[in-house]
Amino acid sequence: MTLQIYNTLTRQKQPFEPLDPNLVKIYCCGVTVYDLSHLGHARSYISWDMVRRYLLWRGYHVQFVQNFTDIDDKIIRRSQQENVPWDTITEKYIQAYLDDMARLNVLRADAYPRATQVIPQIIEFIQMLIDRGMAYVADGDVYYAVERFPSYGKLSGRQLDQMEAGASGRLDDEAETKKHHPMDFALWKAAKPGEPAWDSPWGKGRPGWHIECSVMVHEALGDSIDIHMGGQDLIFPHHENEIAQSEGALAKPLSKYWMHNGFVNISGEKMSKSLNNFTTIRAFLDRENAPEPMVLRLFVLQAHYRKPIDFSDEAIASAQNGWHTLKEGLLFGHQFGKQLGWTDTDDASFGMPAAMRIDDTSAPVQRFIEAMDDDFNTPAALAVLFELAKDLQKEGNRLTHDGKSLVDPQTLRQQWQTLVVLAHVLGLEATPAVSQESMGISDAEIEALIQQRAVAKQAKNWAESDRIRNHLKEKGIALIDKPGGVTTWIRES
RNA sequence: GGCGGCAUAGCCAAGUGGUAAGGCAGAGGUCUGCAAAACCUCCACUCCCCAGUUCGAAUCUGGGUGCCGCCUCCA
Numbered sequence: 001m002t003l004q005i006y007n008t009l010t011r012q013k014q015p016f017e018p019l020d021p022n023l024v025k026i027y028c029c030g031v032t033v034y035d036l037s038h039l040g041h042a043r044s045y046i047s048w049d050m051v052r053r054y055l056l057w058r059g060y061h062v063q064f065v066q067n068f069t070d071i072d073d074k075i076i077r078r079s080q081q082e083n084v085p086w087d088t089i090t091e092k093y094i095q096a097y098l099d100d101m102a103r104l105n106v107l108r109a110d111a112y113p114r115a116t117q118v119i120p121q122i123i124e125f126i127q128m129l130i131d132r133g134m135a136y137v138a139d140g141d142v143y144y145a146v147e148r149f150p151s152y153g154k155l156s157g158r159q160l161d162q163m164e165a166g167a168s169g170r171l172d173d174e175a176e177t178k179k180h181h182p183m184d185f186a187l188w189k190a191a192k193p194g195e196p197a198w199d200s201p202w203g204k205g206r207p208g209w210h211i212e213c214s215v216m217v218h219e220a221l222g223d224s225i226d227i228h229m230g231g232q233d234l235i236f237p238h239h240e241n242e243i244a245q246s247e248g249a250l251a252k253p254l255s256k257y258w259m260h261n262g263f264v265n266i267s268g269e270k271m272s273k274s275l276n277n278f279t280t281i282r283a284f285l286d287r288e289n290a291p292e293p294m295v296l297r298l299f300v301l302q303a304h305y306r307k308p309i310d311f312s313d314e315a316i317a318s319a320q321n322g323w324h325t326l327k328e329g330l331l332f333g334h335q336f337g338k339q340l341g342w343t344d345t346d347d348a349s350f351g352m353p354a355a356m357r358i359d360d361t362s363a364p365v366q367r368f369i370e371a372m373d374d375d376f377n378t379p380a381a382l383a384v385l386f387e388l389a390k391d392l393q394k395e396g397n398r399l400t401h402d403g404k405s406l407v408d409p410q411t412l413r414q415q416w417q418t419l420v421v422l423a424h425v426l427g428l429e430a431t432p433a434v435s436q437e438s439m440g441i442s443d444a445e446i447e448a449l450i451q452q453r454a455v456a457k458q459a460k461n462w463a464e465s466d467r468i469r470n471h472l473k474e475k476g477i478a479l480i481d482k483p484g485g486v487t488t489w490i491r492e493s
Numbered sequence: 494g495g496c497g498g499c500a501u502a503g504c505c506a507a508g509u510g511g512u513a514a515g516g517c518a519g520a521g522g523u524c525u526g527c528a529a530a531a532c533c534u535c536c537a538c539u540c541c542c543c544a545g546u547u548c549g550a551a552u553c554u555g556g557g558u559g560c561c562g563c564c565u566c567c568a
Binding site: 040073261273308315 | 495496497498499504505506508514515516517518524525527528529530531532560561562563564565566567568
């Protein structure tokens with residue numbers, strides 16, 4: 001069984017066979033940097049990060065390139081509104097994007113090309129399209145002639161004649177009158193006064209939205225790549241136009257597979273800038289009682305990447321509880337390794353997924369692979385993680401409450417490592433609490449309070465007993481009374 | 494109008510011809526002075542509706558209903 005990927009281009013799942021078996025080339029459509037990233041972006045890039053991590057784990061070499069669109073109308077408008085240079089805006093939001101993604105444990109791309117860094121190549125590419133008769137100059141603008149590209153519409157399943165009707169409403173726009181065909185789109189836009197502009201054979205101007213991606217794919221990865229990915233809304237017109245440009249210029253397939261992620265909804269409605277119902281990633285992660293970033297990651301992964309997900313407080317609360325279980329499982333080794341007699345718990349590499357060897361033929365790993373091979377079925381893959389985590393959680397509680405587990409320590413170790421490795425493939429990671437002593441109360445103080453409480457309990461002074469329990473609870477210490485009057489305690493994470 | 498997607502328990506969500514994963518929530522019990530994110534057990538004879546194919550369908554076919562997305566910047 002090989003990995004099957006749903007290809008938007010063919011509208012079906014296909015076996016994944018990279019053009020070069022030794023190197024998978026991926027281009028991921030990035031953000032336009034004029035504002036903070038929102039939860040929709042989080043969903044998208046968490047999904048693609050998961051795809052990348054899985055391919056890496058399966059042994060592929062992956063070259064992952066993601067662009068920043070750093071010149072466009074919205075950036076210019078923002079720069080005028082705030083009265084700062086356009087590249088001040090873009091620098092700010094590029095940094096913000098990278099910071100947000102780091103919090104969500106999204107791996108850095110191998111390269112982050114920007115539109116404005118490839119202007120000469122864009123001009124060259126446009127010239128190539130003009131030379132091949134695929135584009136025409138009109139009054140300082142350059143347009144792509146869609147009628148010259150016979151398979152225009154193949155990605156989105158549209159036909160030119162069917163789209164004309166819908167375009168009639170925009171004919172009053174001044175640019176429309178310059179076009180030979182209503183669906184023609186700008187490759188180069190002549191500069192208006194005061195706008196950032198670059199010199200070109202057609203006069204001062206800037207690139208259109210779609211051309212940058214064609215050029216950056218070409219520059220970074222070559223004529224043809226394996227996977228091109230982005231949000232569902234990019235299928236048309238963005239990706240359709242990229243295909244027209246790249247294939248129109250190079251006469252080679254732009255990408256073998258096209259992957260598109262589903263949207264984030266808010267109460268059943270699409271989250272978008274135009275509807276103004278979006279939440280930024282940092283607003284979400286920095287609000288009061290905000291969940292850990294991993295909760296957002298888990299929430300995203302609990303649905304298949306192509307399906308819409310609905311954002312609600314209830315859904316987040318559910319993910320939060322789920323993450324707690326997973327986290328306990330992930331921290332199992334750190335918490336109980338010593339007690340189980342594992343000898344390497346102080347090693348620097350302890351707990352590092354890269355240093356773990358797990359049994360690939362074990363049932364959980366096989367089930368995980370089977371799920372992920374089926375077009376990255378993360379909900380099914382997560383079921384495996386939950387089962388492992390619940391098992392470990394149970395054994396951990398036995399160790400805490402009874403002081404021993406009936407399961408063989410090495411078996412537990414295998415289970416734990418399997419969980420950690422598989423979770424890592426999904427980008428789910430828990431870090432052990434740093435310093436236990438720094439939490440404001442020492443072990444000795446705790447023991448002393450437990451002694452006081454024991455005295456109170458013997459005197460049936462329940463009020464005092466509960467006061468001590470609650471006091472410690474506030475300090476993050478949970479007391480567990482066991483049969484025989486013995487009380488143990490744990491620091492809650 | 495054109496193209497596409499989805500409908501599975503209170504909620505989220507897998508499964509796509511062989512008799513309903515997983516998560517959240519919930520219920521009962523154990524233990525307990527209390528508490529516990531502890532332990533045990535339970536929780537869809539049923540998969541939007543109707544008709545058909547089949548030994549057998551949530552899964553295939555036809556029809557219907559409902560919801561959503563794209564066709565304009567958008568992950």
